[in-house]
Amino acid sequence: MSQVSQDIFSSLVGDGAAMRQVKTLIQQVAQTDATVLILGESGTGKELVAQALHDLSERSGRAFVPINCGAIPAELLESELFGHEKGAFTGAITARKGRFEMAEKGSIFLDEIGDMPLPMQVKLLRVLQERTYERVGGNKSFQCDIRVIAATHRNLEDSIEAGEFREDLFYRLNVFPIEMPSLRERPEDIESLLTFLLQKIQDMGRKVPTLTEKALIALQHYPWPGNVRELGNLVERLSILFPGLTVDYEHLPKKYQVPLPDGAQLIKPVKCPEISTPVTSEERGGQGELSLLKRG
Template sequence: MNNILFVDDEIKLLKILSSSFKKKNYVIYTASNGEEARDKLEENPIDIVFLDLRLPDTMGLELLEEFSSTYPDKAIIIMTAYGDIESAVSAMKAGAFDYISKPAKIKEIEVVIQKAQKWIDIKRENEDLKSELKEISSRSGFIGSSPEMKQILQIIERVSDTNATVLLQGESGTGKSMVARMIYKVSGRNKAPFLTINCAALPENLLESELFGFEKGAFTGANTSKKGKFEAADEGTIFLDEIGEVPFTLQAKLLQVIQDKTFMRIGSNETKQVDVRIIAATNRDLKEMVEEGTFREDLYYRLKIVDIYIPPIREHIEDVELLADRFLDKYKKIHSKECQLTESFIKALMNYEWPGNVRELENAIERAVVLSKGTELSTDDLPQELQKSKSALSDVTEGTKTLPEHLNEVEEQVILSTLEKSNGNRAEAAKLLGISRQLLSYKMNKSATFDN
């Protein structure tokens, strides 16, 4: 129940207010001047303050400014017997939650109390959400002090406790699955299931049965009926990873369940209704796919109610040290090692572009921890790609290599990064690089880097 402080120099009025609201099971405190009000607020868990504008030892507006600054989580309501609109406006500007003219009826005061309590409850929920989100993001490794990462956390905070469909976009390894879980964990659906399906991992017929389920006898081998992911995730959240890989012929059925929350199992004519929150993720450009005719435009816009772009590390390189420190703590415990980051080690991390993003950084830190011999991580224990990046930078500084040699090394690094991004597919890598496959093969064959 609310704890309320009434501040007024009319002792008789204080007694009436105290008696009336105690009968309604409120916890009531009273003060007849500013100094007494300060003491009561400091010593007691008060939620709502009714403050008279005229007090014997101070002006109500001055006290309001003080209390608003010191106690931003409390709702302060100004009371005035003078019906002074100018004073009421000044009070609202100074941080008052509301104002009420005296004499006010008990019912009128109670309506203001109820409004104030709703505001306090929302404010506390928001603070709890921020605290929980901060803890979850730190624990999952999704951290950063850059403006880009702070903005993402703000969007997560605002969208989490809604039912809006969320589309996560960004390169592989940026942490899209982490963000999906964070949204789920701080949402009102966190007691219900969170189910993930990788749309790129299954052929069309299996993907359809995984998503929507099937009836007994629907196809060869369907010996029993089975629920799909949408049905199993009822009242919870489903995470559709690699949504850009869903075959065009299946996209209409997916659109229906996203739009109407209805679907039919394979082999059934019965429409089923589900209450599911949908989060989707992709490393592909869905808008470009729409223009190419390989992704439905209506599905794209239904998925994109709230879209969150997760930037690659190279766009917030200042967060590398924070992330490295977080992964170091994790793998020191796992591998029972005592080691720390050094300035040269951090410099090597900062000088690399991280085509594999957070996932690649985490792997590099674990490798360095495993191979470490002493109490400091050595740059010699970093993967080969980082070694090349480090030595190339050193050579540029020291002037030990010619310009063509530097350019060859940069070219090799770009090819390596692109091949990793395309999972070793030379045709796709050549397309990304804007060269022919034959030219790519030639460049790879003439370099010892690609012998393996």
């Protein structure tokens, strides 16, 4: 992998088989204009994948424009995506560019696409098919030359069955799917994720804790419903409570003090010289005292 790729992947932390596969897929598709659908639970880092896809593409010098389709009221989403003309609706005192126009020649990231209302799905499908759109309240057509990346935490095939997502839009988006693994599916990456997150705090001039091996093993056995986002919150909490101190199993918040199987050992990623090397099996094991970061 080139130095440029390594720099871009620096936020996609993890050397286990699951993350190596994600990085391989990103490298394979980034240089194309294929539409990518990123799947995965909330908090797994889907926007980091989208950003890496843009940064490794030929559009990297242009804008990367994210929009959370589930966070914007349905009545405002069309204007947010495609812009509006002056007087298009009450409060539209000036014309405004939409996210598609801002992303021209670059990439647009449609986060939580599974939460997009059905009427808006029809309009998005037309844009993806015809590569043209109009601002709300306008009749001028704008040409659309952008890379479309979408993401969702939902099972869109279930949403199709429930009548909540258009099947034709799903197939238009699902050209090249990338599945982001949950944190509980890659416990071997927790050690490197902790190091990365603690280093970010240390870079701000703050003291950080050192976790014992037993504390780390406990975190590797915790199910992480909030994924990497939850891990980040825990690291922040521990850094406030134990600056420059050692954190053992009993110092962890109660819910992270999970029962450990007899002889539980630290799970390590299988070493692999290149992320593109196929991995057919994963042997986990290894032990030894671990100090994530020296006390700040």
